[in-house]
Amino acid sequence: MFKVLLLSTMVFAAREHGAHLHGAGKISMAFDGKRGKIELHVPAESLYGFEHEAKSKKDRQKKEQALLKLEEKISEMIVLDPSLKCEIKKEIFEVNQQKNHAEVEAEFGVSCEAPVAGSEISFHMQKVFPRLRKVQVDVVADGVQKSLQVTNNGDSLGLK
Numbered sequence: 001m002f003k004v005l006l007l008s009t010m011v012f013a014a015r016e017h018g019a020h021l022h023g024a025g026k027i028s029m030a031f032d033g034k035r036g037k038i039e040l041h042v043p044a045e046s047l048y049g050f051e052h053e054a055k056s057k058k059d060r061q062k063k064e065q066a067l068l069k070l071e072e073k074i075s076e077m078i079v080l081d082p083s084l085k086c087e088i089k090k091e092i093f094e095v096n097q098q099k100n101h102a103e104v105e106a107e108f109g110v111s112c113e114a115p116v117a118g119s120e121i122s123f124h125m126q127k128v129f130p131r132l133r134k135v136q137v138d139v140v141a142d143g144v145q146k147s148l149q150v151t152n153n154g155d156s157l158g159l160k
Protein backbone atom coordinates (compact mmCIF):
# COMPACT_ATOMS: atom_id res chain seq x y z
CA MET A 1 0.00 0.00 0.00
CA PHE A 2 2.80 2.29 1.05
CA LYS A 3 4.92 1.61 -2.03
CA VAL A 4 1.97 1.80 -4.40
CA LEU A 5 1.07 5.24 -3.12
CA LEU A 6 4.58 6.60 -3.56
CA LEU A 7 4.76 5.20 -7.04
CA SER A 8 1.48 6.78 -8.05
CA THR A 9 2.55 10.20 -6.76
CA MET A 10 5.78 9.89 -8.72
CA VAL A 11 3.92 9.01 -11.90
CA PHE A 12 1.64 11.98 -11.30
CA ALA A 13 4.61 14.30 -10.81
CA ALA A 14 6.28 13.03 -13.96
CA ARG A 15 3.17 13.63 -16.00
CA GLU A 16 2.86 17.16 -14.65
CA HIS A 17 6.43 17.99 -15.41
CA GLY A 18 7.18 20.82 -17.76
CA ALA A 19 4.04 22.67 -16.76
CA HIS A 20 5.18 23.90 -13.41
CA LEU A 21 4.24 27.27 -12.07
CA HIS A 22 6.93 29.38 -10.45
CA GLY A 23 6.25 29.84 -6.75
CA ALA A 24 4.11 26.71 -6.59
CA GLY A 25 5.36 23.42 -5.20
CA LYS A 26 4.06 20.01 -4.32
CA ILE A 27 4.61 17.84 -1.30
CA SER A 28 3.50 14.24 -0.93
CA MET A 29 3.82 12.47 2.37
CA ALA A 30 3.04 8.91 3.31
CA PHE A 31 3.28 7.45 6.78
CA ASP A 32 3.13 3.85 7.79
CA GLY A 33 3.01 3.92 11.57
CA LYS A 34 6.15 5.62 12.83
CA ARG A 35 7.92 5.76 9.51
CA GLY A 36 7.28 7.73 6.42
CA LYS A 37 8.45 9.47 3.32
CA ILE A 38 8.27 13.03 2.12
CA GLU A 39 8.54 13.91 -1.55
CA LEU A 40 8.98 17.48 -2.57
CA HIS A 41 8.68 18.91 -6.09
CA VAL A 42 9.58 22.55 -6.32
CA PRO A 43 10.54 24.80 -9.24
CA ALA A 44 14.23 25.64 -8.87
CA GLU A 45 13.36 29.31 -9.22
CA SER A 46 11.50 29.14 -5.92
CA LEU A 47 14.57 27.81 -4.15
CA TYR A 48 17.55 29.53 -5.72
CA GLY A 49 16.19 32.17 -8.03
CA PHE A 50 16.94 30.82 -11.51
CA GLU A 51 16.37 27.78 -13.71
CA HIS A 52 19.11 27.87 -16.30
CA GLU A 53 21.90 25.39 -15.86
CA ALA A 54 24.25 26.49 -13.08
CA LYS A 55 27.51 26.92 -14.96
CA SER A 56 29.18 29.94 -13.40
CA LYS A 57 30.79 29.68 -10.00
CA LYS A 58 28.30 32.16 -8.61
CA ASP A 59 25.29 30.19 -9.87
CA ARG A 60 26.71 26.90 -8.66
CA GLN A 61 27.17 28.40 -5.20
CA LYS A 62 23.63 29.74 -5.16
CA LYS A 63 22.28 26.35 -6.13
CA GLU A 64 24.40 24.45 -3.62
CA GLN A 65 23.52 26.82 -0.81
CA ALA A 66 19.80 26.55 -1.55
CA LEU A 67 19.91 22.75 -1.62
CA LEU A 68 21.87 22.70 1.62
CA LYS A 69 19.32 25.03 3.16
CA LEU A 70 16.53 22.71 2.05
CA GLU A 71 18.29 19.78 3.67
CA GLU A 72 19.04 21.64 6.89
CA LYS A 73 15.71 23.42 7.28
CA ILE A 74 13.25 20.77 6.18
CA SER A 75 12.11 20.08 9.74
CA GLU A 76 11.42 23.81 10.20
CA MET A 77 9.42 23.88 6.96
CA ILE A 78 7.43 20.74 7.70
CA VAL A 79 6.83 20.64 11.43
CA LEU A 80 5.61 17.39 12.90
CA ASP A 81 4.25 17.21 16.44
CA PRO A 82 7.32 17.53 18.72
CA SER A 83 5.98 14.83 21.05
CA LEU A 84 6.41 12.27 18.26
CA LYS A 85 10.16 12.96 18.23
CA CYS A 86 10.46 12.60 14.47
CA GLU A 87 13.62 12.84 12.49
CA ILE A 88 13.58 13.89 8.85
CA LYS A 89 16.54 12.82 6.79
CA LYS A 90 17.49 13.62 3.23
CA GLU A 91 17.47 10.60 0.94
CA ILE A 92 17.56 11.77 -2.68
CA PHE A 93 17.99 15.24 -4.16
CA GLU A 94 17.69 15.66 -7.91
CA VAL A 95 17.53 18.68 -10.11
CA ASN A 96 15.58 17.87 -13.23
CA GLN A 97 17.11 20.32 -15.68
CA GLN A 98 15.18 21.11 -18.83
CA LYS A 99 15.80 23.73 -21.45
CA ASN A 100 14.08 26.66 -19.81
CA HIS A 101 12.96 25.18 -16.56
CA ALA A 102 14.40 23.21 -13.70
CA GLU A 103 12.65 21.41 -10.93
CA VAL A 104 14.08 20.21 -7.66
CA GLU A 105 12.87 16.80 -6.59
CA ALA A 106 13.73 15.87 -3.04
CA GLU A 107 12.96 12.80 -1.03
CA PHE A 108 13.23 12.54 2.72
CA GLY A 109 12.80 9.63 5.08
CA VAL A 110 10.96 10.19 8.34
CA SER A 111 11.24 8.14 11.49
CA CYS A 112 9.37 8.90 14.67
CA GLU A 113 8.97 7.39 18.10
CA ALA A 114 5.17 7.31 17.84
CA PRO A 115 2.71 6.91 14.94
CA VAL A 116 2.11 10.04 12.91
CA ALA A 117 -1.59 9.34 12.19
CA GLY A 118 -3.83 11.39 14.48
CA SER A 119 -1.29 14.19 14.88
CA GLU A 120 -1.02 17.60 13.27
CA ILE A 121 1.54 18.89 10.79
CA SER A 122 2.24 22.56 10.27
CA PHE A 123 3.99 24.19 7.35
CA HIS A 124 6.37 27.14 7.25
CA MET A 125 7.63 27.12 3.69
CA GLN A 126 7.94 30.86 3.09
CA LYS A 127 9.89 31.40 6.27
CA VAL A 128 12.73 29.47 4.66
CA PHE A 129 12.03 30.07 0.94
CA PRO A 130 10.03 33.31 0.52
CA ARG A 131 9.50 32.66 -3.21
CA LEU A 132 7.57 29.49 -2.46
CA ARG A 133 4.12 31.00 -2.18
CA LYS A 134 1.85 28.03 -2.68
CA VAL A 135 2.36 24.37 -1.94
CA GLN A 136 -0.07 21.57 -2.60
CA VAL A 137 0.28 19.04 0.20
CA ASP A 138 -1.09 15.50 0.08
CA VAL A 139 -0.69 13.26 3.09
CA VAL A 140 -1.60 9.68 3.77
CA ALA A 141 -1.10 8.35 7.29
CA ASP A 142 -2.32 4.84 8.07
CA GLY A 143 -5.33 5.14 5.79
CA VAL A 144 -6.17 8.75 6.64
CA GLN A 145 -5.89 10.88 3.53
CA LYS A 146 -5.67 14.67 3.73
CA SER A 147 -4.84 17.51 1.37
CA LEU A 148 -4.05 21.14 1.94
CA GLN A 149 -3.04 24.11 -0.12
CA VAL A 150 -0.36 25.84 1.95
CA THR A 151 -0.14 29.57 1.34
CA ASN A 152 0.81 30.95 4.76
CA ASN A 153 3.39 30.19 7.40
CA GLY A 154 1.66 28.18 10.09
CA ASP A 155 -0.99 26.54 7.90
CA SER A 156 -1.65 23.15 9.41
CA LEU A 157 -3.22 19.84 8.64
CA GLY A 158 -4.76 17.44 11.17
CA LEU A 159 -4.38 13.75 10.37
CA LYS A 160 -7.58 12.51 11.95
Ligand SMILES: [Zn+2]
Pocket residue numbers: 020022043044045051100101102
Ligand atom coordinates in the same frame (compact mmCIF):
# COMPACT_ATOMS: atom_id res chain seq x y z
ZN1 LIG B 1 10.29 26.99 -14.42
